[in-house]
Each structure stands twice: as structure tokens, then as C-alpha cells.
Amino acid sequence: MNIRPATIDDCEALCAIDTVAKESPERKDQIRDWLTSARCYLAEANGRVAAYCVLTSQFFGYPFIEMVMVGEAFRRQGLGAELIRHVQSAIPASKIFSSTNASNEAMQMMFAKLGFHPSGHIDNLDEGDPELIFYCPSPGLTGAR
Numbered sequence: 001m002n003i004r005p006a007t008i009d010d011c012e013a014l015c016a017i018d019t020v021a022k023e024s025p026e027r028k029d030q031i032r033d034w035l036t037s038a039r040c041y042l043a044e045a046n047g048r049v050a051a052y053c054v055l056t057s058q059f060f061g062y063p064f065i066e067m068v069m070v071g072e073a074f075r076r077q078g079l080g081a082e083l084i085r086h087v088q089s090a091i092p093a094s095k096i097f098s099s100t101n102a103s104n105e106a107m108q109m110m111f112a113k114l115g116f117h118p119s120g121h122i123d124n125l126d127e128g129d130p131e132l133i134f135y136c137p138s139p140g141l142t143g144a145r
Contacts, residue, residue: 001043001044001079001082002044003041003042003043003044003082003086004041004042004044005039005040005041005042006035006040006041006042006052007035008032008035008036010035010040010049010052011028011031011035013042013049014040014042014049014052014069015027015028015031017049017051017052017069017070017071017072017074018031018052019072034054034067038056038066039055039056039087040052040053040054040055041083041086041087043079043082043083045079049071050070050071050073050074050079051069051070051071051074051080051083052067052068052069052083053065053067053068053069053080053083053086054066054067054068055087055091059097062093062095062096062097063087063091063097064097064098065084065087065096065097065098066098068080068083068084068098068107080107081110081113081114084098084110084114085114088138093138094137094138095135095136095137095138096135096138097133097134097135097136098111098116098133098134098135098136099122099131099134100131100132100134101126101129101130101131101132102121102130102132108132108134111134111136114136115136115137116134116135116136117134117135117136118132118133118134119133119134119135120132121133
């Protein structure tokens, strides 16, 4: 596996593995916007784009992992976790935030394995499926929660 910064030239490949982009032109536009306005990283497996991660700094001034998407053919291989670890090692922040829907148990389990802690929720984004917020203190910090 190889992790590298994504560029605008990767837009088509990211859209191809994004399950939402397959049905939504708006998501394709969002991916294009992320590639030009945020830090995006992708994971390649066997020379193919397999997953991507989007990092922004618009969550109350803290780094926020806005998206982790793993192509269906590459799930359950640890690519999402490796992308998150990569992002964590690339930023000097004291903590990092992310979120997932309450219905996304796989992502919640991954957050727990990576040392993320629950930090609240937001209602009314997706009807009947609250967005759960998580944070992770920097590995070098002790006692941070």
C-alpha cells in the first residue's frame, strides 16, 4: 500500500471508488472542491486507487477528518485506519476530530481502535441518524481527553 497526497488529476479515480459519487453529481463536485481546498490523501493498493481521506481545519480551528472513503473492493483491509494514522502523523495539532453517522458501526469501531473518544453528537443532518463526533488527542500528549 502507498499513501500519497491526492491531486486534481485523481478526481476521476476518487469518484470511481466513492459509493455516493456513483449516484450523486453533487458528491463529484464536492470531491473536486476537496481536492482544491483541503488536504486529501489517497491509498493505492496494487497500483489502484483504493481509498481516500479528507482533512480540513474548519472545526472550531481544529483539524477535522471530514471524509474517509474506502472502495467497496478494498474494505476490511485496514486502509481507512492507515489513512487516519497517516493524517495524524502529518499534523502537529494537539487533537484531531472526526465524525460518523450513528448507523456506521464499522467506523465507530475503527475510531475506538485508533484511540478516538466520543465527543458529542449533532442531530438533524441525516433524518433519524445522528452524526457522532469523535476526537483523538495527539499521541504525544498524556492525560488529554
